[in-house]
Amino acid sequence: MNLIVNMNQSLFSSFTSSSTVLNTPEMNAMDKNNQHETINENKQLKKILIVEDDASISDIVCSTLSEEGYECLPAYSGTEARMLIEQGLAFDLAICDLMLPGLSGEEVVALIRSKSTVPILVTSAKAQVVDRVALLRMGADDYLVKPFDLDELSARVEALLRRSAGMADTGAMNANDSEEQPRVLFAKLKDEPCVKETLKR
Numbered sequence: 001m002n003l004i005v006n007m008n009q010s011l012f013s014s015f016t017s018s019s020t021v022l023n024t025p026e027m028n029a030m031d032k033n034n035q036h037e038t039i040n041e042n043k044q045l046k047k048i049l050i051v052e053d054d055a056s057i058s059d060i061v062c063s064t065l066s067e068e069g070y071e072c073l074p075a076y077s078g079t080e081a082r083m084l085i086e087q088g089l090a091f092d093l094a095i096c097d098l099m100l101p102g103l104s105g106e107e108v109v110a111l112i113r114s115k116s117t118v119p120i121l122v123t124s125a126k127a128q129v130v131d132r133v134a135l136l137r138m139g140a141d142d143y144l145v146k147p148f149d150l151d152e153l154s155a156r157v158e159a160l161l162r163r164s165a166g167m168a169d170t171g172a173m174n175a176n177d178s179e180e181q182p183r184v185l186f187a188k189l190k191d192e193p194c195v196k197e198t199l200k201r
Contacts, residue, residue, distance in 0.1 A: 046161055047071045049091040051081040051108055052123070053100050061095065064150045065157065078103025085111060091118060093161055095153075098124040098135075106138065113139030119160035123148065 048070050052058040055076065062072040073091055075081040079102030094112055098105030109120055122135050125146045132143045142156055 046093070047073055047091040048157065049073045049075065049081070049084070049089065049094040049096075051075045051078065051094065051096040051100065051105070053077055053097060057097075060150070061153065064154060068154055068158075070157070077101045078105065078108050081108050082111060085115065092164070093119045093121065093157060095121045095123060095157070096140075098122065098126060098131075106135065109135060109138055109140050117164075119164050121153075121156060121160060123153075 046069075048065055050058055050061055050065075050072055052061065052074070053076050058074050058076065062074055065072050073084070073089065075084055078100040081096070081100075082103050085108075094108075096105050096108050096112075100108065103111075105122065105124065109122065112118065112120055119141045120139060121142045121144060122140045123144045123146055124131070126132075127145045132145075135143055141160055144153060144156060
């Protein structure tokens with residue numbers, strides 16, 4: 001009996017040891033890295049124009065979003081942003097400060113909206129409701145008051161891009177539906193006597 005108990009204890013020890021190996025910090029880190037890579041694969045083609053004249057803020061925003069898998073395109077003045085936009089720079093979302101040298105942030109927002117439907121996230125120290133309402137009505141999609149939390153910035157960027165992608169998918173679905181509807185209607189009506197008679201002519 002003692003031999004059987006000892007053998008069972010040995011087997012249990014072996015099992016628990018192997019289980020411990022399967023849950024090592026190294027393997028957990030590998031799982032997290034794989035999850036992070038999967039997230040980055042979904043974001044790697046997304047380009048973000050960041051219009052911010054404060055270099056330190058621009059750098060930390062670019063660094064944060066780059067770690068999330070986005071490609072950041074900084075512009076340090078409204079004039080530089082206008083030049084990039086008029087040169088045909090392609091981007092999926094714009095983050096724009098308001099108090100910029102040269103062209104104002106409001107003018108940059110208006111310029112982007114006149115040429116594109118990409119999401120625009122305004123970041124500004126102007127915290128008055130009247131300022132937020134004016135920018136949203138001008139064409140901005142979201143407004144984040146400075147100083148802001150970087151996690152919140154990242155979440156808002158992700159939400160805006162997700163919403164934008166959803167709208168694009170809906171548009172494509174509606175376009176396909178509009179092309180398919182005449183075919184479906186014809187398929188339903190072609191066997192009607194009056195339609196058959198018309199088709200014979």
